[in-house]
Amino acid sequence: MKKVLRTTCVIIIVLSLLLSITACSKSGDGKKQTDNNVTQNQGTEKSVEPPKPVTIRFAWWGGETRHKATVDALEKFHDKYPHITVQPEYSGWSGYFEKLLTQFASKSAPDLIQISYANANEYVMRDQLYPLNDFINDGVLKVKDLPEVSLDMFKIDDKYYAVPSGIMANAYLVYNKDIFDKYEVPYPREGFTWDDYFETARKLTKDTNGDGKTDIWGTGNIFTDERVFFKMVYEQGGRLFSDDLKKVKFTGPEGVEVWTLAKNLLKEGIVVPPEIEASNPPGVDSFRSEQCALEVIYAPAMYADIKFNWGIAKLPKTADTDIHWTVPSMIYVMSNFSKAPKETAMLLDYILNDEEAGNILKMERGAPPNKNVRNNIASSLSETDKNVISIIDNVAQTSTFSIEPYPPGFIEVLNLLIRESQQVMYDKKTPEQAMKDLETEANKVIEKFFNEK
Numbered sequence: 001m002k003k004v005l006r007t008t009c010v011i012i013i014v015l016s017l018l019l020s021i022t023a024c025s026k027s028g029d030g031k032k033q034t035d036n037n038v039t040q041n042q043g044t045e046k047s048v049e050p051p052k053p054v055t056i057r058f059a060w061w062g063g064e065t066r067h068k069a070t071v072d073a074l075e076k077f078h079d080k081y082p083h084i085t086v087q088p089e090y091s092g093w094s095g096y097f098e099k100l101l102t103q104f105a106s107k108s109a110p111d112l113i114q115i116s117y118a119n120a121n122e123y124v125m126r127d128q129l130y131p132l133n134d135f136i137n138d139g140v141l142k143v144k145d146l147p148e149v150s151l152d153m154f155k156i157d158d159k160y161y162a163v164p165s166g167i168m169a170n171a172y173l174v175y176n177k178d179i180f181d182k183y184e185v186p187y188p189r190e191g192f193t194w195d196d197y198f199e200t201a202r203k204l205t206k207d208t209n210g211d212g213k214t215d216i217w218g219t220g221n222i223f224t225d226e227r228v229f230f231k232m233v234y235e236q237g238g239r240l241f242s243d244d245l246k247k248v249k250f251t252g253p254e255g256v257e258v259w260t261l262a263k264n265l266l267k268e269g270i271v272v273p274p275e276i277e278a279s280n281p282p283g284v285d286s287f288r289s290e291q292c293a294l295e296v297i298y299a300p301a302m303y304a305d306i307k308f309n310w311g312i313a314k315l316p317k318t319a320d321t322d323i324h325w326t327v328p329s330m331i332y333v334m335s336n337f338s339k340a341p342k343e344t345a346m347l348l349d350y351i352l353n354d355e356e357a358g359n360i361l362k363m364e365r366g367a368p369p370n371k372n373v374r375n376n377i378a379s380s381l382s383e384t385d386k387n388v389i390s391i392i393d394n395v396a397q398t399s400t401f402s403i404e405p406y407p408p409g410f411i412e413v414l415n416l417l418i419r420e421s422q423q424v425m426y427d428k429k430t431p432e433q434a435m436k437d438l439e440t441e442a443n444k445v446i447e448k449f450f451n452e453k
Contacts, residue, residue: 051083054340056347059089060114061096066364073360077350084343104128104335111338112347114365117328120154120162121245121408125449130334131159135345142353145370149402150328156405163352164328166366169395170403171227171296172388173197173316177309179204179216179293188294188313194232197294197316201270204293218270220286220295221277223262224421226414228296228315230403232258235321245407246446251439259424259431266425274425299329300388301363312387314394324395325403329366367392408449413442 060070067090074086089110091099097116103109109128123129135141143151143160147167154162173188180187185203188196201218208215222228230240230250238254241247265271272286280289287295288306297303300312315324332351334344351357358373363385368374371393378389407413420434429437 053083053085054343055085055087056112056338056340056344057087057089057110058112058347059100059110061091061093062364063092066090069361069364073351073357074347076356076360077347080350081343081346084346086347104337107337109335109337111335111340111344113333113335114165114330115162115333116411117153117162117164117331118406118410118414119408120331120333121156121406121410122449123333124154124156124161125408125452128336129161130336130338130341131161132163132334132345133159135342135349136160140342141345141349145372146352147326147369147396149326150369152402153328153405154331162328162331162333163348164330164366164369165332165351166329166363167326167369167392168298168329168366168388169314169391170231170325170327171225171298171315172300172391173313174287174295174297174300174303175311175313176287176290176293177311179290181309187311188316190314192313192316193319194316195319198265198270201265201294202268205270214269216290217272217276217286217292218294219265220272220292221262221266221274221425222271222296223258224418224425225296225298226417227298229255229258229417229421231315231323232261232318234323234401235318240404241407245405246443246450248413248439248442248446251435251442256431256435259421259434262421263424263427263431274422299366300384304382304384312384312391314391322399323401324399325401326392326395327403328369363388371396407446409445412445416441416445 058070058074060066062070067088070090071088074088078085100109100113100115104123104126115123120129132141136143141163143163146163150164150167151160154160173192175188177187183204183206185200188200197219203218204216205214205218206216207213233240233250233254236254236257238250238252240250242249262271266273272292276291277286280286280291285295286292287297288303290308296315303310317323332348334341334348338344351361352368353370353373355373355376358368358370358377359380361368362377363381367385367389368377374389374393378386381389416438420429420438423429424431424434
């Protein structure tokens with residue numbers, strides 16, 4: 001009995017030891033498995049480093065309202081991308097481009113720059129601008145809601161070098177409603193032709209005090225405005241430049257005909273004489289001084305403070321041809337010396353496409369080029385700005401016309417155009433002689449830039 005009992009106790013002890021060993025073995029395997037899982041997880045989880053801080057410089061010109069709105073938008077951009085600091089470099093118009101020229105020469109130009117659309121080609125020819133294609137293709141800079149015609153103006157050798165900071169119609173017709181109402185003349189309407197324009201001007205040319213001298217002219221001297229000149233040249237089947245942009249073409253028969261018309265209307269007495277225009281105080285033109293009933297301008301905002309009632313309309317057309325186009329008010333370009341091109345493209349995308357930025361900037365650089373942003377801000381605008389956007393949208397929807405790119409040296413060419421048109425208006429040259437001289441001098445200017453290359 002004692003033997004059986006002893007045997008039974010031994011068996012129980014052995015079984016207990018086996019169970020203990022098994023449990024420990026399983027516990028050890030489980031810990032090992034857990035340790036393996038932790039090790040695997042640690043191996044697959046990669047730490048994400050925050051973006052490195054970047055500072056980019058943004059240069060523009062303008063007045064106080066533009067400066068404030070732009071700085072406010074830049075602060076919102078920094079809130080969205082805290083690692084990107086934008087250093088604003090803003091000033092007035094005077095000296096802006098001279099400073100920029102020096103900065104490019106020393107390879108210290110800002111990353112993002114606001115420039116005139118008229119001289120972009122000069123910077124491209126000097127290899128000073130960064131092509132935007134990579135950022136467009138990668139989706140960093142979205143352009144699908146921007147006007148294609150404005151983008152194509154700065155597409156050279158299949159590379160995009162600029163985007164519009166704002167857009168506008170090629171020009172606008174403005175009219176003094178008080179004068180129209182007083183003499184019961186209908187306002188300009190949709191489909192208004194140049195013949196309608198000049199006939200209206202005849203009706204509104206008045207001697208108001210009976211002294212035998214004209215006191216109100218029907219129209220300002222619209223023919224010294226290159227936008228009117230270019231439009232009329234196009235509507236007669238002409239063009240502005242050769243395909244290679246090395247020669248002017250607007251000095252042909254179409255250009256002579258425009259200046260001949262201008263001279264004849266001036267002699268007729270329905271256009272404000274140039275000596276009257278010149279006698280006005282600085283910053284005061286004949287429309288502002290109520291000396292004319294009709295005028296053509298490029299920026300209606302310049303009349304925002306006028307006290308009399310005035311309206312805005314689309315430019316007239318010829319009887320058979322209606323050519324209108326939109327142009328950038330200004331453009332944004334990226335310096336080829338930028339050390340942070342991607343971040344600069346991100347800023348550019350924000351300014352152009354983000355509704356938050358649009359609500360801040362509004363019309364500070366013309367109508368927003370992004371149609372969605374434009375629609376979003378429309379309800380908060382003044383009546384004048386609403387009319388401007390309405391005309392721009394009308395032109396964008398009804399016209400497929402695209403103006404030619406401008407050659408390098410265009411600003412100098414433009415100054416020559418204005419100078420020679422004044423020679424015609426002051427009766428110092430015939431239209432034919434002025435055009436001949438303009439062609440010679442303009443082609444020299446363009447040739448100079450191509451020779452620099």
